[in-house]
Amino acid sequence: MRSVFLALALASSAAAATPFSADTLSHAQSLRQHAMSSDHAFEVVESLTTEVGPRLAGSDGDARAVAWAKARFEAMGFDHVRLEPVTIPHWERGYADARVTLPFPQPLVITALGNSVGTPEGGIEAPIVRFATLADLEAADPAEVKGKLAFIDHRMERFKDGRGYGPVVKARGQGAVAAAKKGAAGLLLRSVSTSAHRFAHTGVMRYVDGVAKIPAVAISGPDADQLTRMLQRDPKIQVKLELEAMDHGETTSYNVIGEITGQSQPEEIVLIGAHLDSWDEGTGALDDGAGVGIVTAAAGHILALKQRPARTIRVVLYAAEEIGLIGAKAYRDAHQDTLAQHYVAAEADFGAGPIYRFDTRVNEQALPAMTALQQQLAPLGVERGHNQTWGGPDVSVLPPLGVPVAGLAMDGTDYFDYHHTPDDTLDKIRPEAIQQSAAVYTLFAWLMANAEAELRPIPMPQP
Template sequence: MGMTSLLLSTAASATPYSQATLTHAERLHQHALTSDSALQTVESLTTEVGPRLAGSEGDARAVAWAQAKLQQMGFDRVYLEPVEIPHWERGYADARVTLPFPQPLVITALGNSVATPEGGIEASIIRFPTLADLQAAAPEQVSGKLVFIDHKMERDKEGRGYGPVVKARGVGAVEAAKKGAVGLLLRSVSTSSHRFAHTGVMRYIDGVARIPAVAISPPDADQLTRMLARDSDIRVKLDLEAMDHGTTTSYNVIGEITGDRKAEEIVLIGAHLDTWDEGTGALDDGAGVGIVTAAAGHILALEQRPQRTLRVVLYAAEEIGLLGARAYRDAHKGELDKHFIAAEADFGAGPIFRLDSRVNERALPAFDQMHALLAPLGVERGHNHSWGGPDVSVLPPLGVPVAGLSMDGTDYFDYHHTPDDTFDKIDPDAIRQSAAVYTLFAWLMANAEVDLRPIPLPEER
């Protein structure tokens, strides 16, 4: 069944979408599939700005770039909202096996790590297959050693292998320090076999010694394991210069297309502007920036105004703890009841393969009808317990409906948080399809005659 037939059959039944809305959706669909604006936006961001670690000079340039980009596109309103954030700098990082098989290791400091003492740390390593194994170890096994957590990540289209291993990145240094370790070597949270180390944020807690923490590339993790099979006493020297520069201010960058009948109601589509500093942040999350700005741009280009206000939010400081998302939530508490729905693109460039939601069950037929329009783009209908994406995940606990436009992330964690996250990794067809899906989602939600509240209560995460 073609797109036009789907429109007619959908309109013939009870529907929250008027015939005018559906007809314009067809025009938007055709326009989006002939546009490379999402790809061009990522090319501009990664070329003209590059890495944009929260708090860095690159972050400030990204904010200026985004503000200028949205103004150039013709949004009715473009504005910045401040976000107070810590400014951490990676600095020099080096690790090498000193005995009995001297050779260098490929590492990167984990975000927020402290530096080593001047001259570095040299100690024997102790390997644990998982964080749980470290937590179960006796302190006398660990004291004075470098803890090596060697938990391999499973490849999965939806990234479900991430959750079981990423906790070790977040709390591994704390758990190691509790048992007297002098540092942490973490197998990169990665599905790749390439010799890149994958960074990411870690945390300390008050009352526990702050020890340096690094990720090592998957091949180097395998190398250490092979060494330990030959000799139980493998010594490693670790040297970090990571620096804490205190707090600074970044900004959420926001653009709005004002609705013509229900301007006080908001359809939010977002992505995060910050990145880690190793690559140029093309997949994480330059692609998301390209996708959501392109979706709004398609609606602007066809010059038919939505009923509700379409708000594009480019969040600050997602990588270091959803700081921009929390600042947005707090700054907009007075209007969250007017947020009709929110969604975020933050899992690479796509393609989008499934439409998920968290809306009132009475509203599910509206999503089923939306799915009929998305199905020709290769999108399946999913579940009704979505969190909407990392930054918008702070909204469902306050009753805001969300949608999850799930992207194929089969190879996402090959590049995630590495120097290899660069523009050439983006598939032009995939990002074009993702932008088309977001365009149709935004348009339909901005014009739907349906009540999405109250939503199912979120589960504990």
């Protein structure tokens, strides 16, 4: 009897250490070779950015992008293609202008922050008051701010993994409210950016009920430096701001979904996603046309080789990520009853790559299986990471509900040079980088769709 228990224990240990069948691994090799000889991902981004261009949520470009994605998915031969409606706000930036009027008259490069109100007719002309950080503004004496344009000059640091973004982006989202509480007439924000180029970086901001809505704009890094130098010469710098931002109310966009139906466990879902919308300044190539190209190509490679995965692979192109993860939340709410059947989710939304690290949020008992998966990615240059990922912006709404996620970390060293600017265009994508990223997603989707490992319950994220 003891020998029987020992044999069962050894068999169980071997299964845990080898979560993939020989056939699954053999086909993974074929997929790797196919993906690394394909330009499918770059071709998808080229098509999207050329034929559709910018895709601001709620705009005509957004509607064209939905139609483009649906037609492409149908042409690729997905088993199921559908649109799921999402109610979203439709905002338009309109005309924007700012200039120093006293004592050193000259123009400034600005862009409206998404969701900002416009200025009164004729604009606002007021002194500026500078703060190094949002916290400094929040701690300021209201008398110092009242009637002025609050200028937050928080410079972002450059990191491969983009971790300099979080500490700075809070000022973009919350700065106008903090300034309005002090009686400010408007907000000028140093662009959330690592670039030295004279582009202003847009992005969403938010108002709260009961606090006055004031206009909010981002200024380019060089212009922020210029204002700071001016203030060192004369503390009474005056700026005129004109903004024609418009709120068009609510409209409908769509999450676009395509599926490869699983052969033996079709009810279980491996989700790979990206967001379809973009800001309107560039053509949304890096953010997030590249992600659309990566996950679309990954499914395309699996379809091309015609071998069915065990689980269903679902590609989701989310609506309205840029203005608050609205499509992601709509997906979460619409699929509440089947979230327990989501085996794992991952999202490509950090440029074109290359991918250098594989992070997870799965049950600790599944970590050996995740190491085995990473070993299949290692020939593509991917190392094993941590077990604390959120999986990407859109899929980050799923771990609090128990859904396992993976993070395929992309090299974002220069991502925030172009992020949310007119410079986010196709020429910034290196074909060899997006090819590698698509190959990694191909193997990830295939291996996860065939893995023999229990990923739940996951370590719950801290609030």
